[in-house]
Amino acid sequence: MDTRFPFVDWFRNSSPYINAHRGRTFVILIEGEAVAEGRGEQLIQDLALLHTLGVRLVVVQGIRPQVHAALEAAGVTPRRHQGRWVADEAVMARVERVAAEQRLWLEARLSLGLPNTPLHGVEMTVVSGNLVMAKPLGVRDGIDFDRSGEVRRVRDAAIRGLLGQGSLVLLPPLGFSSTGEVFDLDAADVARHTATALGADKLILLGEASGLFDDAGQLQRQLTPAEAAPLLARTSPGDELARHLGAACAAARHGVARTHLLSWRDHDALLGELFTRDGVGTMITQHRYEQLRAAEIDDIGGLLELLEPLERRGMLVPRSRERLEYEIEDYVVIERDGMVIGCAALHHFGDARMGELACVAVHGDYRGGARGDRLLAEVERRARRQGLEALFALTTHTAHWFFEHGFRQADLADLPPLRRDTYNHARQSKVLVKPLA
Template sequence: METRFPFVDWFRNAAPYINAHRGRTFVILVEGEAMASERGEQLIQDLALLHTLGVRLTLVFGIRPQVQAALEEASVTPRRVNGRWVADGAVMRQVERVAAQQRLWLEARLSLGLPSTPLHGVELSVVSGNLVTAKPLGVREGIDFDHSGEVRRVRAGAVEGLLDQGSLVLLPPLGFSSTGEVFDLDAADVARHAAVALKADKLILLGESDGLTDEHGALLRQLAPIDAAPRLNAATPGSELARHLQAACAAAREGVARTHLLSWRNHDALLGELFTRDGVGTMITQHRYEQLRPATLGDVAGLLELLEPLEQRGMLVARSRERLEHEIDDYLVIERDGMVIGCGALQLFDHADVAELACVAVHTDYRGGARGERLVEALEQRARTRGVGALFVLTTHTVHWFAEHGFRPSSLDELPPLKRDAYNHARKSKVLFKTLG
């Protein structure tokens, strides 16, 4: 009996993403809670794997829980305003000490190379330094924030040079001023500025939450910044959700193609998001990850791949590559991250007030998301703009579905003569019509 390894199938499916990510620039934020847990070790292994696969990595690390523990141990109670502590001298001593310790710990873990460790054989140069310049928050609402600061700029040229040399760049939540001062920064804000300055392909924020959910608790796979704004406005100031959403929305508006909100608690989150088509978290992007658009000749291969299983099951009439190329202007497609997952065609007839709604299909993995409805609505709208008064479909398997969307059973006599003469009586397709308002 043949032995099957699920990993092999996953690896084959991941191959396009391995190729797509090679040479790309990712900025990844790992919050301090992740490093304070047992999850830190595996995250480092995942980062090393990304580096091995050719991803240019800039890692920003948070230190909030570690600093909080150090402050409690030193009996220091910081003043908090809108979720941020006022970094006076006593607080900054702990911030600087913890940041240095955390940086050294990360460098040490990324240097493991013993045969018994996952990083065996991986030569990884980790570089940090004065790569972020900062300015003080100053006095706000009558409160002097002392050494609490905000990012002035990320030295993109210096970081790019290090990435070009094959180094992993490490950025602590600290910034340096031209006067030689050190400022406490928000790690999410550092990550956002780094991603924008580097024109990063991805900004990845690893926090407590799996992502954003709708009112029913279902994970939202994709949001535009404008759709995420109400959630940001409702979030508690200074909370992780507020900081991550602020960074994600700002990054998207400033040119970062995709920002991913993931949970460090999920051991598969980072690799699952990057090497599977649907991912496991929420993506904030100005660009549509899934779009309905007119088909082009470049979609023919994807259409063949989508339609072939349905043709083999007798649900659709077989269409050759040549036929699809000839009729490509009739088609609309739904594309998801480069894959054609749905299609439909509007086929007109000379001297007829009716048109055929043909080849409406959605990939089996993506049904149940109203994609069929979107295709039919778009094709109906296309028909109206072209002066078509009614649509008809020929179907063997989806009579009820079309009936639910306003189509009524009809007869061959209502078909245009050209279509009636070409009707395949062996298939016994049902004829349904819909009058367009």
């Protein structure tokens, strides 16, 4: 294969995601550390690319390190409690000034259009304003938080109108009250409430961590809020990961389809997460995007694509489209983000109270994740529900996998008469049986 232009292959594979993201609403939080560490320019270019591809963008701008620097320069040490600082007048003066400076910096970069820049020819209108309403945190544990606040509501209708006009909406971590006050807000909380109010398709949180990891150091690609809860319990209040994970779980519970935890340190994180099938970070979703379900007639094309390499290698008997259509109700599939990556079939031989476990297949890129075990467990569940007492399988290549899962070698005479009569002697498949009692 010609590999002079590897990006071409990536571009071809990304086309389904380009189509899927067009017209969708993404809320993206960029923590202030990304700008402080020099990653802001690249992220802005990525935002411009998303905009040109038709994504409706709301960007929440974190400013914590910039405010810390301003406070240190002024010799101001804020009091802290429960992971938040107490935003008195001295603190709030720096927060407001830094928020204005960072907004102007970002607007200027999004206006850049010189011929030698990635934004050449891209016209973006950036709009900010009093789009987030806030209320004070008040007095907690005897401490008055002064002008530290929390989100009361997001003016979602106004934001939708701006997005409909093709604008990029920029939200600083500030909120406004009906009494005319300005409150310091947590940027992750602003992002979460905005995504929830808009019913956003994605909430993307760009922070220090590149996702969530288990005790063995393995990246967790996808978790539900319930699965993420133990990890959240280990974090400290106010830590970035605690804020991001808390926002992600709350957003998932309140209808945001997918929340992504990514690291701004990874040059390719944002585009890699959005335009590849497996992504690069951790996704929090109320409903798993990899699901085991009954096959449908629309899965025929995916099944043919999955099975063809195994049929070509002689591991599976070739199945025509017509046969798959006729037997589709016998199949279960594992679907991952619209792609069939695994399947198995249960063919019923009621007279013998046996079922054939057939066509067990997992895509080569997704083996090693216990997906075969899940398919077998689902077929066994179906078989028991149908009153079958045993499963049998015919295999030429994978006998040991079946042995490891409770099958034993049997004779041709142990098969149901109808299946025995259609046995292909040329293949010399091993006969394996597993009681279901």
